[in-house]
Amino acid sequence: MKVKLWGVRGSLPAAPDQSSVLNKIKKALNSFVDFQKQNPEVSVQDFLSSSESHLRCYGGHTSCLEIFSDQIQLIVDGGSGIRPLAEHMMLGAAGLGRAEIHILMTHFHWDHLIGLPFFTPLFIPGNKIHFYAVQEDLEENIRRMFTKPNFPVPFEALGSEIFFHRLEPRRSKKFADIEVTPYQLDHPDPCWGYRFERLGRAYAHCVDTEGVRVSPDDLGEDVKLYRGVQAMTFDAQYSFEEAAEKINWGHSSAPIGLDIAMRERIPKVFFMHHDPSADDEQIQKLEAKTREYYDKRQLALSQSGQQPFEVEWCFARDGIVFDV
Amino acid sequence: MSRIHSLKGHLDELWSFESLAVDLKERQDLHLDVSGVLSVSAGGLKHWKAWLDGLGRPQLYLHFCTPLFFEQMNSVRGLQYLQAIVGSVEVHYVCPACSTELDYMMYRGQNFIEGTAEHRESLTLPEKVSCPSCSHPMEPDFRGQDYFSFLKYRN
Ligand SMILES: [Zn+2]
């Protein structure tokens, strides 16, 4: 099973403006000059591969991800990241009106819906598109995206055949060789995370969540979302101290995700739902601060004679693909 | 000063604060000796804060903070999060000549005081720490600005 993150930004799409691009270029050129002083023979490509951190771009699309095996493709959420995914899909069966597409919704905040009107396969006759959610008002929420004067094409005029399916909370549903189970997250409007399992390997998508419940006792039945998974995506919109001030805003911080990952022995974690008001540099700083937290905690645990579980983690960027 | 309770072990989301059996009278401050704390997690801090809320949010004083405890707290601004007043904190020194290490306890009111609306923060580090093994001047093993950043943030 593979996962591709098409949109990792939270709340609102966020494109870099001219000053942040110029700033990035300036930094890169300055460090190229320094780099060249030490390595006169160096090529631009060598430099680029050695100093990825100066040029890091996390991307600006909101929530959309793709989970796939050779048998099935599943999409989670229709944030603005679903537009580039649509472009990619239009090159295949979806462009010919021969696709059967499955979209699982976590909840209906704008950032998870806003790309749907630009999901081209919806307009192509012959395509069959299935929407799934735990929430009862799934159909109403999707239809509302295609109403005048907010969008010129009404729902009834969409060319594809559209189906709505309700999922049972904490009950798994099989999609070809992938089993999907929804578990509740901590969000002001109900939001459901998903656990994907294939051939004994599992991945948990835990976005959007405030991570109010951390201990197994507090999580209750929902602790199963995190149990025995090999990879996790987790909401890290804020720093720990920002999240502490933003009670009931529905978003968490990376240290909380790392606590869960270390306890539940989740080897790989990707943090997402980055704050739209943070530029690449700020997200990078947050990532560095998180590194400090993680390193100090690992050190403290090992100095006390414990063997802390090591987690491979990063702040995700649009377009990242990983194996589960 | 009222009784000091000892906090020990790994302060994570599973730690049982009830075991401290804290029984505070109204408006009484809470004094904790944290020298036995082995690790602190973000989930543990949330859990700690919820316990303080349950006690009616007493003013928290932390005593005998170790460098490891302090650095972990600083990585998530835990002192500000708990609105804690630091009573004492150790600073770590290393001898560049013979690698001997030394922990030096700094006390509130004596070596430092946090800033408030009335007065600025102040910090007096020991002028010269000599190595107990070879008498060579020892070097601080902490970044003063970061380590003592809590002094600026008195709530
Ligand atoms: Zn969101």
Ligand SMILES: [Zn+2]
């Ligand atoms: Zn949301």
Ligand SMILES: [Zn+2]
């Ligand atoms: Zn010495």
